[in-house]
Amino acid sequence: MSAFAMQAKTLVVYYSYTNNVHSIVAELTKQIDADVVRIQPAEKGLDYEANNYAIGSAQIAAIRNNPTDPNSYPAIDPVDVNLDEYDCVIIGAPLWWSNMASPLQTYLFQNGGKMAGKKIGLIVSSASSGISGVESDAKRLIPNGDFFTPSLWIRSAQTRNAASLIQQWLKDIDYASVAGISGAKAESGVVNVYDLMGNLVYSGTQELIDVTASGTYLVKTNAVTKKVRI
Ligand SMILES: Cc1cc2nc3c(=O)[nH]c(=O)nc-3n(C[C@H](O)[C@H](O)[C@H](O)COP(=O)(O)O)c2cc1C
CATH class of the missing domain: 3.40.50.360 (Flavodoxin domain)
Incomplete structure (x- = not known):
């Protein structure tokens, strides 16, 4: 994780x-x-x-x-x-x-x-x-x-x-x-995290998110999309 x-x-x-x-x-x-x-x-x-x-x-x-x-x-x-x-x-x-x-x-x-x-x-x-x-x-x-x-x-x-x-x-x-993108998160309330295949791997409001595998993810709020490598 x-x-x-x-x-x-x-x-x-x-x-x-x-x-x-x-x-x-x-x-x-x-x-x-x-x-x-x-x-x-x-x-x-x-x-x-x-x-x-x-x-x-x-x-x-x-x-x-x-x-x-x-x-x-x-x-x-x-x-x-x-x-x-x-x-x-x-x-x-x-x-x-x-x-x-x-x-x-x-x-x-x-x-x-x-x-x-x-x-x-x-x-x-x-x-x-x-x-x-x-x-x-x-x-x-x-x-x-x-x-x-x-x-x-x-x-x-x-x-x-x-x-x-x-x-x-x-x-x-x-x-x-x-x-941080916490400002954007506060606006939207929800953060969605997608893998590069487009699968939603997390949806919620946590600041710190666990995902099962390292890789590149797209983190989206209503204001911001970010590519994140972990
Ligand atoms: C080629 C050269 C030209 C410089 N010209 C100026 C200058 O016009 N005015 C100034 O205040 N300092 C000048 N300096 C000094 C540098 O800006 C200063 O020493 C700086 O802290 C250097 O950073 P560094 O140690 O990361 O290389 C010059 C230094 C060099 C090597």
């Missing part, structure tokens, strides 16, 4: 060069259930900070100059994730020259279209610069995302306080009400 709580599924996608965003994501995943993907540039060993950030700034400039050209974006390692499975994507981004770090832009350039209609959260780490350019990048790359507001800005020097900043942010965006 497997059980699942009726929760939306969240993916955290991030890039981190000097591990500030990595630490932030480690705190975030102590507070929420999420799958996590770390983007890695295909070209290893680049020193993005050398010579006054020369490589990083050249990559950002290439994207700024020609944002619709796939060749403007640095190659990244393949990412094995099926975005269909997720209702919510939280993006963890370092700020480079007032923009989103280029390897993360590559991932979103290639996949942002598949995030249409999903809830999108943005967490940005910068030394001091404001994050509006990174927000613009996210909106350009995920044109039909349903963005949480506000984004969360954590300055590098505040990385050690990430736990409390994230906790407050999750409250500010009311993440709990989005992550």
Whole structure:
């Protein structure tokens, strides 16, 4: 017998060069259930900070100059994730020259279209610069995302306080009400669970439902249908 709580599924996608965003994501995943993907540039060993950030700034400039050209974006390692499975994507981004770090832009350039209609959260780490350019990048790359507001800005020097900043942010965006579908359940009163053959395997009002076999199920209320893997 497997059980699942009726929760939306969240993916955290991030890039981190000097591990500030990595630490932030480690705190975030102590507070929420999420799958996590770390983007890695295909070209290893680049020193993005050398010579006054020369490589990083050249990559950002290439994207700024020609944002619709796939060749403007640095190659990244393949990412094995099926975005269909997720209702919510939280993006963890370092700020480079007032923009989103280029390897993360590559991932979103290639996949942002598949995030249409999903809830999108943005967490940005910068030394001091404001994050509006990174927000613009996210909106350009995920044109039909349903963005949480506000984004969360954590300055590098505040990385050690990430736990409390994230906790407050999750409250500010009311993440709990989005992550669960209990709101929709309350409206309809009844939740129906179907297997992929269309058989009704559960109908009722429980928050936690037991099914006999692991697999993929469709969870329906009058407001929401979700595909759930257990
Ligand atoms: C290429 C490059 C450019 C950067 N440009 C800026 C900048 O314009 N303004 C700023 O406040 N911080 C800038 N930073 C600093 C990073 O935003 C900051 O150190 C951040 O915490 C890095 O996150 P990470 O450790 O996850 O890579 C830059 C860093 C790099 C590597």
